[in-house]
Amino acid sequence: MEPLGAASVFLTIFLSCLVFLAAWRRSLKTGKLPPGPAPLPILGNALQLKTNNLCQTLQELGEKYGPAFTLHFGAERVVALYGYEAIKEALIDRGEEFVARGSLPIADKLNRGLGVIFSNGERWKQLRRFTLTTLRNFGMGKKSIEERILEEAQYQLEMFRDTQERPFDPTVLFSLASSNIISSIVFGTRYEYDDKRFLMLINFINDNFKVLSSPWGQLYTLFPSFMEFIPGPHQRICKNVERVKEFVLEEIKAHKSTMNPSTPRDFIDCFHMKMDQEKNNETSEFTIDNLVMSAVDLFGAGTETTSSTLRYGFLILLKYPEIQEKVQEEIDCIVGRARYPCMADRGQMPYTDAVIHEIQRFISLIPLTLPHAVLRDTPFRQYVIPKGTTIYPILSSVLYDSREFPNPKEFDPRHFLNNDGSFRKSDFFMPFSAGKRICAGEGLARMELFLFFTTILQNFTLKPLIHPKDIDLTPQLSSFGNVPRPYQLCALPR
Template sequence: MLTISQAFVVLIIFLLIVNFFKLQKACKQFPPGPAPLPLLGNMVHLNFQFHRDLLMELAKTHGNIYTLWFGWTPVIILNGYQAVKDGMTTHPEDVSGRMLAPFFRALAKGKGIMLASGRSWKQQRRFGIMTLRRMGMGKKCLEHRVQEEASHLVEFFMNLKGRPVDPSFPLFHSISNVICALVFGYHFSDEDKTFQELISATENLFRFAGSFVHQLYDLLPWLMSRLPGPHKKALSSYHVLSNFARKEVRRHVERGMSDEPQDFIDFYLAEMEKPKDGAKPKYDEDNLVYVINDLFLGGSETSSTTLYWGLLYMVVNPDIQEKVQKELDAVLGPSQLIFYEDRKKLPYTNAVVHEIQRFSNIVFVGMPRVCVRDTTLLGFPVKKGTIIMPNIASVLYDPGQWETPRQFNPGHFLDKEGNFIPREAFLPFSAGHRVCLGEHLARTELFIFFANLLRAFTFQLPEGVTRINTEPIFGGTLQPHPYRICAMPH
């Protein structure tokens, strides 16, 4: 006779074997990939982390469309330019859903733009695009806001008089103030405690995203939601952002509506007041709060991190920095305002900005998509509800598209005569219906900020420092290791 403990072990082994064979049968319905294990899926193959290079290595064995299993959940990975482009743009509507993984569901409840799907997502996104355009997206009035923040940043570095500084906070402060002016109608000062709380909350969220505990939460949400850990800190950080957004909405309501909306919240509140015919209105305070969070997170962290990488690359490549400065000096006057349109006269500077985005590759894996109906993906039949993940890193490092994909090389965006050339495989903002809402704003910010900084300063390592770490720290975005530089007046 078996003891109770022995019987329990036999039962566990039996269930694992049954689970294994069920998985093998389920695998036949998806593109091929590494064989999943019971309970863990392919987490072992990934060393329990979602690493861009591991995803590209797996593609060498399994092809540019393959399946990974996270527990019982299959995820189709698209690798390389052609697979990502075809997968995201051949039937863009079919793959426009957003995966509501347990952690993201706990954050935004499927509302807002970034983590929403279906009719609500379409409404919020369409309203967001239209409102940003009405507020000056692509026009000189918005560029003046960017120029104003860029001049504050130049002044900050000037006041340091060449003393070493970690530029992370001032970059984040200046970039996020652009979106703050658009959404809230005002700027934050450096010393503002509320702003520092928002920055801390943002850093916590991006640090947690993509971590092992994040993946564990999505595998075991019922258990993790009842345990302490970094996931609790990340959730409370999102609540900090939401509470601030709610206070701002209330402040706008109490102030009353003006004839001319002044910021994004004013436009949204005006939309909420409009009579709705028939269908349940999707313009409500909850959606507004989560849209504000999306705009703040998406409009601050990504652009400031890209610039943080950009200054690092200029220190590591002083010859490239010098070429940018020579071009800026030759084309622009010392006090001339820099507009996004000037990029056409500054091909080398424009190429360097693009190469910073390509090489830093801060959002290395695109946000997961979900099939909203049965469809075909690169010849494979895919059922409604299937999760699709475009590996953006594999596009920006595709050896079939870039001459030296693993080197920082502005020549990727220049022809033999030195003219700027756009590249189809330049997809840092993703592709298809889920392409980044603020792409034009981000491009404008990166060019104007970078050109202003390089025109005013030469960036170099502090005295006595000879080496700097250029390897990324993995999280929600790829961050550089903290570093200090000196901004010497140019």
């Protein structure tokens, strides 16, 4: 490295350390904060946060300090909420006070406050309202999107058949199927499973989820300024997102030249029409930048969350073949083999519904949910949370609450069954978060999970390559998300 370049790097790191130290000193002077472990200068509580299992660390701290406690992610002070009562109070009962999106360094850098997931204020309100309306108009929760999912399930079944009972890794297959559903809404298109460009995008999304959930992703959250200068997998995240943005921009340009305002085909067409309606409004949030980022948000979230749940769910069923068999018995009884399952069947299939809910509870896919924030000094219980503080609701503390789910660390569909075998609803079921920031695609995800699970199990019995007792269900990575361990399976026609 040239002497001038080395000096610049050193000066940047030195100045960053001064900023960290100043922020740390300020945070120690703030009174009435919830209790928490004492931070170190610059490092904050980094030494107490396990980089390979952040969720477990926060669970342990919650048990020690109670329903609200203060942590320092590097120099940033955050407040974590632990347990059903505290999270319900913040996100549901007092939703307006906790509705803001908190700081997540990698998202702050990539999204710049744009799009529907990481925006705030009036921008978020307008984009969220528009997105929910558009998703409903294009069939979310309706028969039309159910038909799309069932159609995609047939392509998925063909891929299973093509394996001819040989071992295969289902990761990409689940991602392709899930992505095609959200793609049909956002881009008005489904892509072939051998489309190299589409496969490349899926790989970018899968890679980002893994990196964000790895120790590298956690270190970036703790020390973003420092990690900018450190080589490692986290440096791929921005490159991956830029490639997805390029793809989205090409779709947007193609849509603009072929759009017919009388018959909008998808989310992009509807957004274009909204931009045209507000072209004379200088303060409009319907801009090309917000369109790009909103499409990226929907495409990424709609691909990764559902596909990871499917992948983790089938790994669980490989470990517990007796549960898989019982689901298949219910499918045979209610649906049979002459037709495919439909959403109307779910009400008559309590065991299958319970298994799918238990999968989502057990894996706690996004254990902390995305961060919230308070926009003003906010009294909470006997404390005061200062303006601008990032809030981390620990969803896993609700999903693993032993008062609601006995033996929460065990996979047990009876957590969602009454004594008479009927399905049991639970207010503690929060895999999609809760309140005003609840996942916009919750209804779509629920339909996909039910229809994909039942269609596959109607047609195939899935077998592991190792003895079921040797299957490890602990996540391979656990931070931003819980990533299942890689595996292969064999699909035997029924």
